[in-house]
Amino acid sequence: MQVGMIGLGRMGANLARRLTKDGHTCVAYDVNRVAVEALAGPGIQSADSLDDFIAKLTQPRVIWVMVPAAVTGKTVSDLATLLAPDDIIIDGGNSYYRDDQMRAKELKTRGIHYVDCGTSGGVFGLERGYCLMIGGEDSTVHYLEPIFKSIAPGVAAASRTSGRNDTPGPEEHGYLHCGSNGAGHFVKMVHNGIEYGLMAAYAEGLNILKHADVGLHSRTQDAETTPLRDPEAYQYQIDIAKVAEVWRRGSVISSWLLDLTATALAGDSELKQFSGHVSDSGEGRWTTLAAIDEGVPAPVISAALFGRFESQGEADYADRILSAMRKQFGGHDEKQKDVK
Amino acid sequence: MQVGMIGLGRMGANLARRLTKDGHTCVAYDVNRVAVEALAGPGIQSADSLDDFIAKLTQPRVIWVMVPAAVTGKTVSDLATLLAPDDIIIDGGNSYYRDDQMRAKELKTRGIHYVDCGTSGGVFGLERGYCLMIGGEDSTVHYLEPIFKSIAPGVAAASRTSGRNDTPGPEEHGYLHCGSNGAGHFVKMVHNGIEYGLMAAYAEGLNILKHADVGLHSRTQDAETTPLRDPEAYQYQIDIAKVAEVWRRGSVISSWLLDLTATALAGDSELKQFSGHVSDSGEGRWTTLAAIDEGVPAPVISAALFGRFESQGEADYADRILSAMRKQFGGHDEKQKDVK
């Protein structure tokens, strides 16, 4: 199948490469001319402009949009004016599912089909394949199955789930039609929300191991510092990098995120190159918003999200209020923050 | 009644003053000679040494220990060697209730009675009276009631609870015999745990109000910053000091802690004199430990506690792990922490 790829960052370029490996052809476009030229080659035709891109695609056109979330809306609108009925736009980025619902409705008035496709796999997807969570009309999604199948990791990527004996369904290939428009990004959003929780669980646990030596350090003795009751119980100097490694084999908590953590720690167990400012990128927020709208509890995912906000300094004013209250009722002078 | 007061910090000195106001007499002792002299006066006799202190007290002696938690153990042990059977030691500090259980048992072998008395009221107690949460044997606590009554705020300090029509019980005077040894400090511990939760609730809420203007600020536009979807919904510049004040009258959330917050903000609504390093002092930790031992959930109190740990920089390594993971799976370069 011929696919037009707009947005040739790490993800878009690798998706195009993975498609051509499996016999599909691509027309590639990006506002960054260098990215276009870097990608062009066997099976991948370059486009000079959006018009050129559109012209080089056979109708009904299949266009995969893989641009930053902030410009997805404009890219889709611009495309819409150039496309013909029955053309298909796939949004492979991390759009908010409510935007999908709206965009699909608008495009439908022009006869254009819209598919939202949450795409997970990060920098390893070219080799591993990408997990695809898809929303859209049945017929359109069905039509696109050959390209989803090529992008997904395939059945062999994991051992088969016990209890599954039939012909493997799409979900066992690594792609899933989750429902109508928005459903793909909804499932991807929650996927990322879970990711926040998993990451935080590992980080907390490793931090507890890191501080298993608190009994070895002398503590400031002042009214503003809680003494450690049992210093002899906290005298372990644990090699965090080795612990992350040992858990990779045979333990209940082995996972791909743990593999990555072990990689990061293998090189630098103190991680001094990082300052601890943890960005968040939308999906964790939206997952929590969805939980609240639905009225279901999300204490773990939200705690992970709020931990990131705190790392960004956003608890600052709240903390100053707490210090001010303590000063008021107890006369406590604030201990100065350590300069790190 | 004659009371020996050891530890003449803010709390101890004010307790002695409040006792003498109500006709009791005190013998006062502190390792800090200046504190002793500052307090001596009508009704308050000074002691030069622990021996002098013991000698000036009539048997059975009633000794109120009001020293920092870190030295309570030693103070009580030292006293024990000097006291006679039937003497009474009251620990008015913030001891861990398990230490009370142990100390009471040890002192009992010498015939000395021990009472743990959680004392709340902070710097305002001299005027307002102190709320007393008491643990110990019935007979000893009963014997001490005259001094508890003098220290407590008294029935008139609050309007009467609807449904209470009998003669006001001790709890309506502001003191309560909560149970056997340790029960007083157990209740005080939970009191402080609740205090952590209340403080955090106000601080969070005011922080949300403070940031109601995020739509007015231009945001960095990069892949590591989540864009604000509805900037027009966040254009309020709210006067936090005035909000804290308005809530003091008629609102459901009026409280003494809110009164103090309003005082702090009245002078300096930006609170720039504080850095946001929020100390914790044992009781919040112990309350959470008790919840865990009991198997009951404490999500709010623990969140408040963990927020303090975060303000102390203790999430630092966990946050660096999160940034390292993000770099591994998504190639995200960490945004540098703002220097404040």
Place this chain on the structure above:
Amino acid sequence: MQVGMIGLGRMGANLARRLTKDGHTCVAYDVNRVAVEALAGPGIQSADSLDDFIAKLTQPRVIWVMVPAAVTGKTVSDLATLLAPDDIIIDGGNSYYRDDQMRAKELKTRGIHYVDCGTSGGVFGLERGYCLMIGGEDSTVHYLEPIFKSIAPGVAAASRTSGRNDTPGPEEHGYLHCGSNGAGHFVKMVHNGIEYGLMAAYAEGLNILKHADVGLHSRTQDAETTPLRDPEAYQYQIDIAKVAEVWRRGSVISSWLLDLTATALAGDSELKQFSGHVSDSGEGRWTTLAAIDEGVPAPVISAALFGRFESQGEADYADRILSAMRKQFGGHDEKQKDVK
């Protein structure tokens, strides 16, 4: 000033009564005819219909809408068609501040002024006065000050904040113009969010006290029940009603919510009339949404919110997944839920 009051439930009726006590006059209307008749009397004129209500009000009309959140939108729209330029609508309910922004804009096209007024005080407001958080144009809010002043508790309702020496501002009377439209309900929303946190802090703490007797109960001894390591440390049978009462005087955590808790417990310390299904009513959700949009942490308020969702049974499927996982990896058979 003459005020038209629509919605004569507990809140609306008491607001009308409080206004007339202070010399204002009211025209009262409700779809429930009985409520209208119950309220009519000196200073309060009844209206038979919306048309009658409009006719009885002198221009520029001042109309206070105090209806359930679900029907506020329709009530305001219906009114809009009947009003004249310069008339004023005050929404005193718990509307979402974004609806205020939208409604104010729509009404402005007809020359009608809109004021959002978050009103706190509950069933005690008639006597205590109501705390008012107001959003709208300066001139309109200024024009309405006489009625806000009558409804608010007044300066004497609380002791003066130390550091405030000038002529008391509106916030010291108990009403505050917080900003442009929506600002009043925004501040009220956060007020209620804080309320969620405060309530949960007390409830958690009292629950910990309630279970201070776990060491007295024999525990099931099976692989699915964690044994209590130190049963002797948890042998207190604490009188929860008395503890709530004693904290009302002199303690750091005294508050109006605590007063109410003491009242509830005075009658029935086991609270067996309640099943523990805790409703939530919008503001807690919206406060958390605002925190997330602003990117500021709200671990305490969100924990309180999620605790309510859990009490409503909404963690049910998540919990079944956890039991299913435990069965898979550890062969653990699920312990059956106690029937209560």
Place this chain on the structure above:
Amino acid sequence: MQVGMIGLGRMGANLARRLTKDGHTCVAYDVNRVAVEALAGPGIQSADSLDDFIAKLTQPRVIWVMVPAAVTGKTVSDLATLLAPDDIIIDGGNSYYRDDQMRAKELKTRGIHYVDCGTSGGVFGLERGYCLMIGGEDSTVHYLEPIFKSIAPGVAAASRTSGRNDTPGPEEHGYLHCGSNGAGHFVKMVHNGIEYGLMAAYAEGLNILKHADVGLHSRTQDAETTPLRDPEAYQYQIDIAKVAEVWRRGSVISSWLLDLTATALAGDSELKQFSGHVSDSGEGRWTTLAAIDEGVPAPVISAALFGRFESQGEADYADRILSAMRKQFGGHDEKQKDVK
């Protein structure tokens, strides 16, 4: 090497089998005679009594204790009286690391060596191998390496961590000497704490997906039920079992726990056989206690722990207090809990 195995439950029996597969021999004992006979066979000698067990072991004896945590203490004490200097006891269960510290000290006085060995792998360990986290003296742990190596999964069980190029260390075989006595169980404890967090993250996320259809259901319209603002945004009926499956390939959140979740859901996506009473078994509690002692935040792990307590009905009294408060300040009648 010859190993004595006490406790022939699922874990102990499989450990013995795995050891004999790799050429070691075992003497097996359990109070349950049936379990002993079921296991005896080539390489596994049965013992009739503790005395018989001791007699059949060559000195220095190596004894692996794999009994329920509740009886580990007694088992170790009983053994101690029968053993000779230089014998070794390995505790492979889930003991609290502080008990290890104490037991090691006691056994040392008799010249007996003690090793704590956290063992992860669950019901799949026989085939997959077990991840071993070990605490004890260097020389003893070194002496036992042959048996740890046989029990662990081995290097081939996972792809090699990028950046590791030397001869694989023990941690790459799946066992790690973490430090002195207690360190093994400390690391295993935190491992399980992380497991709590991971499990909760998946369960929360899947619960959010499950409720993505709330817009399709009509809601009770009453003052105690928050209306859903955007029902059209929540109309997805997502196949949870398929989502769990699709995430297993190529996604960032693939893990062994996800594999198990997919297995559980493949058979029964509604999980109606479970009631949602989620047990906890010590390690999650201890991990949180350690975090608090160390003064490091653990919001995610503690939220997971408290979620389990809630599922056990332990928030019950707290929830009744909240309903009672709402009744007091707002006159809200409690909605009855749904009977499920």
